[in-house]
Amino acid sequence: xxxxxxxxxxxxxxxxxxxxxxxxxxxxxxxxxxxxxxxxxxxxxxxxxxxxxxxxxxxxxxxxxxxxxxxxxxxxxxxxxxxxxxxxxxxxxxxxxxxxxxxxxxxxxxxxxxxxxxxxxxx
Numbered sequence: 001x002x003x004x005x006x007x008x009x010x011x012x013x014x015x016x017x018x019x020x021x022x023x024x025x026x027x028x029x030x031x032x033x034x035x036x037x038x039x040x041x042x043x044x045x046x047x048x049x050x051x052x053x054x055x056x057x058x059x060x061x062x063x064x065x066x067x068x069x070x071x072x073x074x075x076x077x078x079x080x081x082x083x084x085x086x087x088x089x090x091x092x093x094x095x096x097x098x099x100x101x102x103x104x105x106x107x108x109x110x111x112x113x114x115x116x117x118x119x120x121x122x123x
Contacts, residue, residue: 002026002112004095009117016121017083022095022114024076030100032109034071034078038091038119045094049080062088085121092116 008020024031035050035058049059049069057069068081078095095114100107 002028002031002097002099004097004112004114006093006095006114006117009093009119011120011122012085014086014121014123016085017081018085018119020080020082020093020095020117020119022078022080024078024097027099028076031076031097032100033096033098035096036069036078036080037094037096038089039094039116040088040091043091048093050096051078082119085119087121087123089119089121091119093119 003025004022006020006022008018010018012018020036033050033052036048037045038048039045047060048063049057049067051057051069051071059067066084071078094116097112098109099112101110
């Protein structure tokens with residue numbers, strides 16, 4: 001089991017910056033990828049950025065050039081630095097971790113989610 005706790009959301013004006021943090025606890029030794037998703041009001045959850053243990057990253061087109069994901073493997077924490085924020089970035093941001101579980105000698109990969117943190121960008 002992995003627990004994820006996010007922090008760093010809030011209200012910011014367009015053009016401003018926020019930094020989200022997500023600390024993982026529990027059985028973190030088997031976490032492969034961590035990432036951030038967001039769910040705007042009335043819309044489905046979407047990927048913002050992800051990072052794997054080796055450091056390779058992946059960004060949604062809307063995040064490229066403005067957001068940076070980073071990971072502190074020693075402390076099992078992932079960050080999302082968001083710059084040049086726009087009103088359309090307003091959403092609940094969720095931390096995600098993909099970790100393995102072993103059941104009957106079979107390895108399975110499970111998605112874990114944080115509780116979400118609200119980011120509101122005013123125009």
